[in-house]
Amino acid sequence: MSQSAVLQKYKLSVVSGGKPILPHCSNPSHSNKSVVCLTADQLNYIVPFNNQLKIYSTDTRQCIKTLKYSNSQSLLEIFENDKAQLADISPSVALKDNELTLLTNDGRIVSLNYKGKLINDPQVRKIDLEEGETVSKLFVSPEKSFKLLTTKQGSHGSHFVYRIYSLHIGEEIHTELEHTINDVILSSWSSNGKFIACLHQKDNKRYIQVYSIFDGLEVTEFALQSIFASHHSATSANSRYVSSMAIDSVGKQLALGFASGVINVVNISDLQGRLLKWHIDSVLSLCFTDDGTYLLSGGWEKVLSFWQLSTNLQQFLPRLGGVIVDCQPISGGRFYSLSLQMTENTSNSDFQLLLLNAADLTSKVVVNGPLPIYNSPVNASVMPVSAVSTRASTTVSTASMSRRKQKNKLRKGTRQDFTVSAEINPVTKHIFFPHASAVQAFDFYKNEQVLYQYVASDVNNSMGKVRFELNVQDPQVTSVAFTKNGKWMITYEVQHPPENLLSSKDLGYDLKFWTKNDNDIEWSLVTKVINPHGVSIPITKLLPAPNAINASQGILTADNEGGLKYWAYDDYEKNWCLKKLTLPNFNHFSNSVSLAWSQDGSLIFHAFDDKLQIIDFETFKKFESSNGTEEITNEFTLDSEIQAMKLVDDTNLVVATRFTLNTINLLKGATTNSFDIYPFVNGFYKNSHLERLISCDEKTGRIALVVNQKGEHSERDGTPSYNARVIVFNSSLSNKVGSFYHANYISWIGWNHDTDFIFLDTDGKLGVVGTTFNTEMLEGVNPENNTDVLADDGGDFIDQLQKLSRDEAAYVNGDEDNALELINGDNNDKVINMNSFAGMFENIQNVQIDTFFDCVMKVVT
Template sequence: MTQALVHQKYKLAVVSGGKPVLPRVSNRSSSSKTVTCLTHDKANYIVPFNNQIKIYSIETRQCVKTIKFANNETLSKIFHSNEVMVSHISLGDLSDPEDEKYDKITVITNIGDIVVLNYKGKLIEEPKTWKFNELEVDEEVLKVFRNKDQVNVLTSKNKFSPSCSYELYQYSEKKLTSIKSYSNVVISCWSLNEQFLCVLSKDQEKKKTLYVDSIFGDNFHRSFPLPLSGNASGSSNTHFVNVMALDNSCMNLAIGFASGVINVINLEDLSSRILKWHIDSVLSLCFTSDGSYLLSGGWEKVLSFWQLSTNMQQFLPRLNGVIVDVDVVEDKYYSLSLQLAENQTNCDYQLLLLNSSDLTSRLCINGPLCVFRTMVKDVIQPMSAVNSKLSTSSNNLHKLRKKQQRKLLKRKRQDFTCNMEINPLSKHLYFPHISAVQVYDFYKNEQVSYQYLASGINNSMGKVRLELNLRDPMISEVKFTKDGKWMITSEIEYPPEDLLSSNDLVYVLKFWTMNSNSEWTLKTKVINPHGVHAPITEILMAPRVINNSYGCLTADNNGGLKYWSFNNVTKSWSLTRVSLPNVNHFSNSVALAWSLDGSLIFHAFDEKVSVLDFNTFSKLDNDSPSILNEITLDSAVQSLILVNDRNLIIATQTTLNSVNLLSYKVENSFDLYPFVNGVYKNGDLSRLISYDESSGRVALVVNQLPQGEKGKPALQYSSSVVVFDSDLTTKLGIFQHDEYISCIRWNYDTDFIFVDIQCRLGVVSTTTSTEMLDELNREGALDALQSNEFEAQLKKLSGGQRERDHAMGEIGEEDAVFEFINGDNSDKLINMNSFTSMFENIDNVQMDTLFDRVMRVIT
């Protein structure tokens, strides 16, 4: 087979995933973090992701359209880097205010690129684009304000410094004209109606002054010193402003301090009143349109409503994450941006759209929630009054980013892998997320469920101040039986810090089954299954021949091995067999493999692989030279894969080997060290190797070390996916990806699914539809039905039917635009809406299935 044919057989594409973007979250000077947009008809909600723009139907709670950046050549050039984000979304065409069409949006990036897109119908191949050419190199678009035909643009420079500079421009005839400048800006905010701007500035003597101006030049200007928070404490948090909010009438200004105090200032007489409830930093503030209520949120995971006229307070508690932003959308909805801050390795954001009348959830938006082994770049934790691993304090706010960049550049060995498993029954992706597990549908590109599997403080309430240092239990492994009906999890419980028992971790093994409500129910729980202080280093599910796969092996770091099985009489899981551990040898390099007939177990411990008899849990008899019972490798074993019961794939820290179990010889070996450079921690290389159990093909991910200009290290990774045959003799394909791949898994069909550090999901496939591989929108097929070409074809079909009917003397009417395709249903008309329901779930549908759906509609 030639290389060209091989590449035609396998294809790689990034088709799903991504995470919501909060473009202003890295800009400390902006109180507003989120960029979203409600459509003209108030029926759809537009949300930018790091790889696409998604439009959600508020009524159906589903994504109805996806504008992927990789679909379009223009968009792929604009969003060529992870540093380029959507900074503003405006309804209509910004270059043509008189355009009355309600199917366009104008998207503006932080570097000044502007593109006009259709959010209804088919995406234009060459959309209208232009750029703010007047911007300087380090100048970024912060916000765009519109007032009828007037457009003003607010930009910022030096956003990572303690104080940045602002510039307010007037935009007309595609040119920017400077109106006003602000220097040494600490923080800013603007009113909901986008008429007023408030800026907190600090002079050289560290005196803080508030400036309130009209955005569209109505000669309204106020300036006055920043009042104190009302807290008598001498702490720096007392004077540190975290967030501000300005009402639409420019009558009240709310200032949230890091100490938890909110100061509401009357701008007419500069009188103020103090609102106290938060016990940690106030992270979000917003006035309602009429100014009667003030909304606030923070670490408590509680949305607080302050009725300003009566000083009454109401709450919406038990939200999923820290409230980093709150906004009022068209007086009809409250938009909340939550950060799931328990994950220290990544920024996990969730967007909520609440009905303002009854506070019911209308939309819940997030991408895959990945927990990486090492913190990825650009992780920004919310502000807190205390310094902890989950938060950023006011003292080290501006040093944190530089410190994180230096740390990543200094380390030569990085491990950004994450854990992902696929359920064999539902094909859903499972991501362990601290104390919970996220279930994600790869094909629908949406979260199915989010369920807490371990009990902790974070599950029942928010953690504030010193409670942030208390670690919640962490799910380390998720496995499934071959039929997908049982789930086995391993978790670690952490004691409080600064105690004699702080290092005494508790390891828990749990067995779950699915109930009628599609939730996992705990059936058996085992505490410290391998003894006190003995971690679970590996879990391997039994093949189908062993108790219908209702069994599993667990291994520890001392060479111990235990077999657990399901008892049909007691309806619970129990320990069945034990292999005693080694008393003086410890290693976290542990891997397991199981033969398909269930007779042999391959147990890798450090640099040795032992072949065990499953019935006795002992090594095979070594008296016969024809029996292989132990293999010694060059370095610690990272992963074991038994392919077709014939080849044992062994991945060590330096090599990838294929051992023929019939001849006891190493058939093929590849040197991994020049590529991976030993960057993965013990056992994590197994996350980057997967194999197709039906064909025996093996997929290996190789992440390249970054290289910047002139040989200096950079933070932009690249990767390759290499697909081998079952004995590693032939490379079936080598595919490039522009980002670090964190995990790859076989989907129990014909595809390999992977996730990268941008939380994007991709596929290496042989059978996935062309629409998915080419990253086409699911609306593309529906748009074709609405086109003139389809109408012409339908007329041609109906015309042919009319001619036949005329020949038989059955029809004499000539004025029908659409005639009937099937004579048995002579009362059934077909129009452009007849096929709408057919395309509600068209992802990954084969051609014969699609034809059957069409026939059901027209017959």
């Protein structure tokens, strides 16, 4: 055991990432989907994430405070263990300054100090609810009286029972039922919380009821059919389907948005309406300004429209980052809060929140988390309603069934692959995620997005897509790579031809080379190569050149026919050029392709299917001995398709196949270690995707391997739960440095070009397995930390392999502590030589003599 393994203990901590959430988005009857607010002093904007609350300054636009649920035992218990969801945030309920009140859907009221540290557990109180009843909204009057809105699933799947209670908050909490509305289809409340409008069904007819919350009066109720008298085009299903609602602050105006794109503004006193026509697809969000003079609307066009109701004149805020699914005025109309959904990603719900200054419509705060695209959908999110059925939308006829179908798909999915493509810039340490036609750069340490740039030409670059345009499939960026010096970014994208053509299945492929000066924000395109490996031949792997080759300004590309090409930047041409190539030498196709490159640049390791070839970079042919007398092994055949390769210290080549994890000693030309991993990875990953879950620390040679498995218990909605282990090995796989548990599926792990491994899970949370943590990171350290180097049990390798095989069933059944004894290492008969103490002198400065003696004893015992 080396000295570095003794002194540098790995820890696992989930310290970054997370996704902004729209708590009411899970309830299809709510038009008001987001829960955001300003603090009482109106200086801070509070945004809920799935793992924390983030507080942004409206002056500096920076995140000034993060309240992580993992830093409080009470919040951890509520939101992580009990899986409660946030229902509302209110700064006006608290009796003390600097306090926030959180309401959960299961009826808990949490009071916490948002300016202090979460050292003391916040106060938690409970509201008694019926079974199946959930909290949706807390209404607060200027006199500090409280009303509570709860919802409950009705007899019809898409209908809900609404109940409004009078809430008394003191030493004990009392509720008193005041009003009930049955079979609610859609609802909306005013920005000041005084009125609620509900579209509900009664006697097989649809009615709209407007209720004054604090007066306890039903303002009006009328049949929806009555307002269609002026709506002459209301003949199709889209023109009769109400997709959004809004009511003004005085209860006099009601706006109804339809799936056809028409908006009907109804005067509640005489039910006279007028039509506003601009949208050409479903109206997804509506809100009145506080004075009722303007109506804001948004939808698929990614344009926020301002309607001046006195003149019907319009103003627009175009080119927003996503489909507008919610808009609302806050802080007395000083700001507008927008919620955008990036529908280009159908594997996950990607939301972005904007805070706009109402005076000049300038952006004050932009909030979003990491934007990975998972190989399989990770949750039962429902896309917004559209007039046209596409992958990115739901139609009027399928809106009520869409969520149920997605949940059933998740329940029945036995072999899901939730891995993610991502890459870390070696210089800036930013994580780059391909996102549809764009790339996102996310700063792990600052926990914020630093760049979102379109790198492929598509419709979304300039405008939103509506109706049949949603069927146009945009180019998809599938891979991102960086040269070792961080100066060049290489992107690979797939071009999709229009549908219903003879050439619709003939995909196109583009390889692009980008650079960026230090003062630039976005990357600039230098070279674009169309179909770099030939027509209809995809690239399956990108590998940047080591520093020894052309100052790292080079890259290898491999295709699914066994072809290999080397591209490099030519200083004379001022462009990227093809320098070397080898033609396909296999007679079949395979997506199991992997590459590795020696640090001195002399050898390339090319894995295709189950074959591993060693290629001489100089000749770009199979490696052969220079004198021709010594027989050199230049090709290996493994037991199954090769999924990943990592070259460690130019000596050991770690190769993962479908069945085994192998160490090939290149000096001996033979396999030195081999372990059965088939029970742990079978069926979970597509070909070559296991490489996303294996990473190598190029400085120390340590290997991090992620093993995902299904949990013993399912989630509340019946979808399977997952957990993971991150196992860190030494360079030869002869010793396990650490094993760490994470209570979620890990989708990607990568080395940060320093001392740590960064990983991402299916909740969008970013964690670190490493040896260096600052104070902020340590606040979120996993309490189930298990970093001690495992003791030996005296068995040889054959015994260990047999033991692992016997324990396969134990692992499948969830007993990972037994089954994950992958590597123990037989160190009982240790031989001490001149290299035994080499690792101790890597960091010997200022080491005390007793510490030094302990390190010596660790080596010799």
